[in-house]
Amino acid sequence: MNTVKLGKTGLEVTEIGLGGIPLTRMGTDKAVSLIRHCVNEGITFFDTAYMYGISQDMMGEGLSPVREKVILATKSIKRDAAECEREFNESLAKLKTDYVDLFQFHNVSKDGEMEEILAPGGAYEFALKAKEQGKIRHIGFSSHHPDHAIACCETGKFETVQFPFNFLEAEPGLRVFAAAEKQDMGLIGMKPLGGGLLNRADLCFRFLQGHPKVLPIPGIQDQEEIDEILGLYRNRRPLDQNDEKDIQAFKDSLGTRFCHRCGYCMPCTVGIDxxxxxxxxxxxxxxxxxxxxxxxxxxxxxxxxxxxxxxxxxxxxxxxxxxxxxxxxxxxxxxxxxxxx
The missing domain is CATH 1.10.189 (Pyruvate Phosphate di-kinase; domain 2)
Structure with missing residues (x-):
């Protein structure tokens, strides 16, 4: 497998990572087995978040025996220093580690959030302190909104950006990543399968192979899925005309308004799923x-x-x-x- 350099972090990671959300829908034993299978297959980048609940515990259990061989990333939704520190310390305990390679501010997608994070007493202040202490190696952010993501990139204060990127959402992602590259930031593509909307892994990952600076982090629920994806990287080929027609059919079917299954709308006040x-x-x-x-x-x-x-x-x-x-x-x-x- 090839590697991707995450910009000015200097981190060299395999060209596929593992996203941590779907682990929460699995039992612990199955999740840990999947994580270790990914390690055995050579995957080195693992992403989770405090907001993902038991996902951090599963990552900790699965990765603690090989901690020094992998790149571990987590995130916090907290915007002030004190709350961010509290959440981060809980994350370290769950992850069974005394440091994370990458700490990201989670879902910076609303007006005023970046300013709150960067203000005196904001979460960025804590992250810098933790970086000086060696508890955080690198600082980034994730977002679902292109304009807010670009504004964060342009501050020059972040080392990575994590943003949705797939053939349905290529244009916003390309705009964000272009702004990030000007700051030599690492590029992480979440939702490479459209949050589960896209059932053609071959199309999704052949599209992504055309953007080799972007690290995709698919959320996987069983070993067969990751094996299929890895097979597409071991036997790669570019998109052909038939693939392009199939991609257009997906775009025509879903249009521009579709649920990304991020789950941030939940829980519903009257219990609608x-x-x-x-x-x-x-x-x-x-x-x-x-x-x-x-x-x-x-x-x-x-x-x-x-x-x-x-x-x-x-x-x-x-x-x-x-x-x-x-x-x-x-x-x-x-x-x-x-x-x-």
Whole structure:
């Protein structure tokens, strides 16, 4: 496997990393086994976050025997120094380590957040202190909003940027990464599979192989998935005309408004499983209705409980009209239900 240099961090990592969110949907034993399989296959970059809950514990258990051989990254959503320090110390304990190679400010995507982090008494102040103490080796940030991400890059204070990057979201990612490269920052591409929307790993990773400075960190739920991805890197080829047609078909199907399954809209005040409902637009067209119906009957019924309180609107980093989209997905489900009676 080739390596990627993460800009001015100087870190050399394998061209594929492992994202930590899906680990939370697995049992601990299976997650630890998957992490160690990734290590055995040569993967050296592992990403998690305090917000990912048990993911940090799983990473700690899986990586502690090989800690010095891997690059470990975590994140904090806290914006002030004291709270960030508290959360970071808990992260170290969960990760079974006394330092992290990369610490990132999590989801800097709203007005005023960057300023809050960089202000006196802000989280950046803590991160610098921890870096001086050797507890943090490098400092970066993640974001879901291109304009806010570019503004963070232009401060020159961060060493890496983590941003969604796949063939559906190429243009915003390319703008962010161009700004980051001017500051010699490391480029980390999250959601290479579109948050689970894209079921063609071959298309996703052949697209990414055309951007070798970007480190993709797919979230994986079983060994077969990572083995398939690694196979695409060991037997690589560029996208051909048929691939480009298939990519365009995905774009035509999903349009510009789609749920990225980041989960930041949750929990819903009335208990609607927002990401599950939103996913029907994809699964409903890719699988026989009778196969997916049991997965959606209850979530779709919950949509009727929406009171349009707007809480999810304020939390969505992509500014999606969530209540409107929930009703659209419910209408698609009801249409399929009527057609299959």
């Amino acid at each position: 927002i990401p599950r409902v939103m996913l029907f637009k994809t699964t409903g067209s890719n699988f026989p209705f009778e196969q997916v119906k049991p997965l959606y009957a209850e979530p779709m019924a919950q949509v009727d409980e929406c009171i349009e309180c707007g809480e999810c609107l304020g939390k969505c980093p992509y500014d999606l009209p969530i209540p409107e989209m929930l009703k659209e997905c419910q209408a698609l489900y009801n249409k399929a239900l009527a057609a299959n009676k």
